[in-house]
Amino acid sequence: MPEQRRIIFKHIDSPGYTNDIACYQQNGGYETLKAAVLRKPEELIEEVKKSGLRGRGGAGFSCGLKWSLLDRKSGKPIYLIVNADESEPGTFKDRYILHQDPHQLIEGMMITCFANNVKQAYIYIRGEFPEGARILEKALAEARKANFVGSNIVGTTYSCDIFVHRGAGAYICGEETGLIESIEGKRPYPRIKPPFFPAVLGLYQCPTIVNNVETLCHVKHIAAMGGEAYSKIGTPGNTGTRILCVSGHVKRPGYYEFEVGKLTLGELLNDVCGGPLPGRTFKAVIPGGSSAKILRFGERFKGKRKVGAEMQDYDWGLDDVPMDFDSLAMIGSMAGSGGVIVMDDSVSMVEALANINAFYAHESCGQCTPCREGSLWMKRITNRMVLGGARPEDGALLKNVADQIAGRTICAFGEACSWPTQSFVLKFGEEFKTYAERTKDSSATLATTPLV
Amino acid sequence: MNLSDTTVKQIDEVITHYPVKRSAALPLLHLVQEDQGYISQDAIAWIATKLELQPINVYELVTFYPMFRQKPIGKRHIKVCRTLSCALMGGYKTCSEFETQFNTKKGEISPGGEVTIEFVECLASCGTAPVVLIDDTLHQHVDCAKARALSDQIKAELKAKA
Numbered sequence: 001m002p003e004q005r006r007i008i009f010k011h012i013d014s015p016g017y018t019n020d021i022a023c024y025q026q027n028g029g030y031e032t033l034k035a036a037v038l039r040k041p042e043e044l045i046e047e048v049k050k051s052g053l054r055g056r057g058g059a060g061f062s063c064g065l066k067w068s069l070l071d072r073k074s075g076k077p078i079y080l081i082v083n084a085d086e087s088e089p090g091t092f093k094d095r096y097i098l099h100q101d102p103h104q105l106i107e108g109m110m111i112t113c114f115a116n117n118v119k120q121a122y123i124y125i126r127g128e129f130p131e132g133a134r135i136l137e138k139a140l141a142e143a144r145k146a147n148f149v150g151s152n153i154v155g156t157t158y159s160c161d162i163f164v165h166r167g168a169g170a171y172i173c174g175e176e177t178g179l180i181e182s183i184e185g186k187r188p189y190p191r192i193k194p195p196f197f198p199a200v201l202g203l204y205q206c207p208t209i210v211n212n213v214e215t216l217c218h219v220k221h222i223a224a225m226g227g228e229a230y231s232k233i234g235t236p237g238n239t240g241t242r243i244l245c246v247s248g249h250v251k252r253p254g255y256y257e258f259e260v261g262k263l264t265l266g267e268l269l270n271d272v273c274g275g276p277l278p279g280r281t282f283k284a285v286i287p288g289g290s291s292a293k294i295l296r297f298g299e300r301f302k303g304k305r306k307v308g309a310e311m312q313d314y315d316w317g318l319d320d321v322p323m324d325f326d327s328l329a330m331i332g333s334m335a336g337s338g339g340v341i342v343m344d345d346s347v348s349m350v351e352a353l354a355n356i357n358a359f360y361a362h363e364s365c366g367q368c369t370p371c372r373e374g375s376l377w378m379k380r381i382t383n384r385m386v387l388g389g390a391r392p393e394d395g396a397l398l399k400n401v402a403d404q405i406a407g408r409t410i411c412a413f414g415e416a417c418s419w420p421t422q423s424f425v426l427k428f429g430e431e432f433k434t435y436a437e438r439t440k441d442s443s444a445t446l447a448t449t450p451l452v
Numbered sequence: 453m454n455l456s457d458t459t460v461k462q463i464d465e466v467i468t469h470y471p472v473k474r475s476a477a478l479p480l481l482h483l484v485q486e487d488q489g490y491i492s493q494d495a496i497a498w499i500a501t502k503l504e505l506q507p508i509n510v511y512e513l514v515t516f517y518p519m520f521r522q523k524p525i526g527k528r529h530i531k532v533c534r535t536l537s538c539a540l541m542g543g544y545k546t547c548s549e550f551e552t553q554f555n556t557k558k559g560e561i562s563p564g565g566e567v568t569i570e571f572v573e574c575l576a577s578c579g580t581a582p583v584v585l586i587d588d589t590l591h592q593h594v595d596c597a598k599a600r601a602l603s604d605q606i607k608a609e610l611k612a613k614a
Binding site: 086092130168170171185339450 | 469470471472474475476477478479481482503505509512513516517518519520534535536537539540541542544545572573574575576577578579580581585588589590
């Protein structure tokens with residue numbers, strides 16, 4: 001079994017490590033920033049490009065490419081926004097960075113700001129992290145005092161300030177253009193792309209970078225070790241380390257940092273997380289946050305994939321799938337935000353889907369009709385099923401609703417809310433057909449662990 | 453509007469963080485809610501004037517963002533996570549236990565005014581499910597026994613204050 005490689009989480013939970021600037025600097029903190037401001041900004045961007053870093057928020061988009069798309073000729077100020085909304089169910093990695101090691105994020109941000117000539121940065125932190133927001137405010141005050149943030153940082157002519165902006169409980173603020181609307185003081189209705197690509201028309205219609213917390217922490221380490229060295233961590237095309245958050249039915253849920261692609265789903269769940277709970281067997285797993293398509297234990301995945309320069313056949317069971325962006329996409333799901341939710345044989349898939357559908361119906365912003373109505377009706381159908389009104393044709397009806405949402409909305413929420421329904425019905429169709437039978441037996445309707 | 457001096461100071465400071473005043477709408481709503489306990493119609497009008505907006509521009513935020521409320525709540529605010537990872541580990545039972553302990557229902561103020569219990573969506577601590585946010589403090593692994601203990605603690609703290 002591969003060992004954890006803790007780069008981002010090096011100090012998380014380590015005894016005696018505190019979240020103040022003194023402790024951070026005793027452990028070498030801000031030395032990378034001091035060195036970075038002596039280099040040319042373009043060199044730093046080049047390092048990030050070389051590193052192959054892919055965004056850790058969900059889409060896995062190349063970080064260097066994102067930066068290179070910035071409109072630098074407009075003459076408008078450039079903004080950086082940290083997406084610390086961490087709202088995808090099953091994801092809980094950024095929480096620990098924000099609470100236990102906030103200066104790591106601030107250092108990564110300031111390097112990013114310097115590299116991209118950012119004039120002002122904001123950290124958009126979810127409203128549900130009130131303590132995290134206070135910790136960040138305190139850390140920023142410390143960093144300003146030490147001249148790492150603010151005017152003329154570390155004796156240069158470069159100035160950039162960072163402010164904390166708190167959300168207020170809306171999942172859609174994790175969508176970058178919704179987030180931008182939210183900072184502008186509006187309802188977080190996502191913007192249509194084109195033309196509103198943040199790199200060109202972002203915050204206040206100015207060029208804007210929106211990066212995830214973990215991504216910006218990686219930038220700090222890339223600046224420290226060089227893009228070349230970083231690119232050797234992990235696997236080609238899936239470089240660096242990644243924090244995997246495991247929740248649900250395993251013996252040892254929690255967060256684990258591994259080189260990307262160096263361990264399989266089976267190793268993660270059985271060896272790292274200790275396997276299923278006593279007397280249970282694994283049934284299904286959602287590998288990248290609740291909107292990722294569900295995978296069923298016992299499935300096999302066959303096809304051809306690129307290994308180095310050549311194409312090779314693969315024939316995987318679920319346990320054999322490497323935990324990286326490309327492999328999970330290849331088998332029809334996604335690595336997403338790194339939130340792995342595990343369900344064992346005690347779970348009814350109809351009830352689990354009803355729980356997920358309630359989430360998406362609550363969180364749809366309501367801007368696009370297919371999503372607003374579709375997410376609501378999917379919730380109503382699965383709720384009716386669980387409450388004793390299931391019919392054998394409900395699976396097909398659910399699929400029919402879901403199929404009319406994806407691809408017909410302004411933002412990716414349309415996909416996020418339809419993928420669970422589509423994949424649950426596809427992989428566990430039999431359970432949806434026979435759920436009516438199951439609920440006729442009154443003893444079975446009283447689930448020991450209700451999900452709705 | 454009867455805001456504390458600290459709140460007024462924080463409001464004036466936070467407005468300077470943005471090149472456009474409207475951006476301070478969410479921060480102001482948070483500050484006013486923390487000060488007053490909820491967002492009243494007066495508060496909406498006051499914030500609108502402060503930021504040179506129409507009241508509807510503020511009102512539409514209050515109705516959209518789940519954390520803002522237009523009515524007072526109990527002395528303590530118990531938010532139980534409802535989403536999948538917590539539900540798989542017994543979050544629904546945890547929530548019922550709190551309701552039983554305070555003889556109340558979700559969304560209401562308990563008869564003695566002690567608490568308001570709410571189901572909320574993912575609190576981003578899925579690895580320590582089920583989780584509960586009581587005011588600003590996260591509590592982890594809250595099964596029914598722990599929910600009872602936390603309820604007793606809240607009751608004792610409120611009694612000591614009274």
